[in-house]
Amino acid sequence: MPRGRYSLHDPHDHTPLGEEHFHCAPGPSGWRYVSQLTGPDGDHRGSVDLAIDELGRPIRMELNAASWQVRGAAIDGVTWVRTDPTGTEATEATEGNIAAPGFTGTSPAFLVATARLLRPTLGAPATRVRLLALTDPVLAPRTVDQAWALVARQEHPTDSGLLLVDEYQVSALDTGEVHTIHIAGDVVLSAPGIELEHLETPPSAFEEQ
Numbered sequence: 693m694p695r696g697r698y699s700l701h702d703p704h705d706h707t708p709l710g711e712e713h714f715h716c717a718p719g720p721s722g723w724r725y726v727s728q729l730t731g732p733d734g735d736h737r738g739s740v741d742l743a744i745d746e747l748g749r750p751i752r753m754e755l756n757a758a759s760w761q762v763r764g765a766a767i768d769g770v771t772w773v774r775t776d777p778t779g780t781e782a783t784e785a786t787e788g789n790i791a792a793p794g795f796t797g798t799s800p801a802f803l804v805a806t807a808r809l810l811r812p813t814l815g816a817p818a819t820r821v822r823l824l825a826l827t828d829p830v831l832a833p834r835t836v837d838q839a840w841a842l843v844a845r846q847e848h849p850t851d852s853g854l855l856l857v858d859e860y861q862v863s864a865l866d867t868g869e870v871h872t873i874h875i876a877g878d879v880v881l882s883a884p885g886i887e888l889e890h891l892e893t894p895p896s897a898f899e900e901q
Contacts, residue, residue, distance in 0.1 A: 693717040694879050696891035698800055700729075703871075703884035708732045709828075711889070712740070712799060716878050718896050722746050723808065723878060725801040729757075740799045748809030750794055760831045770795060770824050774831060788824075788833055796823040796836065800880035807860065807875055808898065812842040818863065837865040855894070857881065 695715040701708050714727035722745040729738040738757035745751050749766040764772030769791040794809050796802040802823075810819045818841035825836045844859040860873045874881040877895030881888050 694877075694891060694893050694895050696879070697889045698880070699887045699889045700798065701885055701887075709798075709885070710737060714740075714801070716801070716804075716896070718878065718898055722748075722751065723804070723898070725799075725804070725878075727799065727801065740801055742795075742799075742801045742805060744805050744808060748794070748805055748807075748811070750805065753795055755797065755799075755826055755831055757831050758829050762826055762831045762833070764795060764824075766793065769793070772824065772826075772833065774833065790822075790824055790835060792822045792824050792835065794821075794823050795826060796838075797826045797831075798828055798885065800883065800886050803873055803880050803883055803886075804875060804878050806838075806840065807858070807873075810840050812840050812860070814842045814845055817841070818861070820865070839863040839865060850894070853894075856897075 693715055698712040700710055700712060710729060710731040712727045712729050716725040724743040727740045731737045741754045743752040751765055753764045755762045759776050762772055762774045764770055769789055771789045773785055773787050775785040794806060810821060812819050818839035820839050822837050825834050841861045842858055843861045846857050847854045848857055855876050857874055857876045862873055863870045871884045873883040877897045879895040880886055
């Protein structure tokens, strides 16, 4: 069960945004990721709980940030409910549904989940996908379109054996921005705004279906 810490920063100006302390593990029905987020001052600022099935579809997702909570799952596309569980915001719960296969957001968990969902073939043309993004700091939902391509796969020697690292090229289809993401098993090694700072145990390898 990988357990570790990511540092988060603004991908454009590199302003520190805090840290994400996580643990994750594959299981008989898929994969689960749980994390706690802290701000640059060390104060708690949210949490992530994401479970996907063996095909990469979200079977349960709960995000908490500021005074907002979003729960969702893959139901007729993806369905979600956004609420203020603290009662500090004078708003009612809002529900939504779109024809998309998954969610995305600032957490590294969503990158692993999308890679599992798409499973692009090395050297093949990019795969397009529509996702429901939940944006910080208030978890506002918006639809994004991306294209994912697996452009390299390399083995790196480590103290615990060879580590297989996949390099993805991810394009935002609305802006044309292209980003590079490195993932080993169920751990993101690097991505825009994300750096793996500490890892207690090696990444888990997924069993291919």
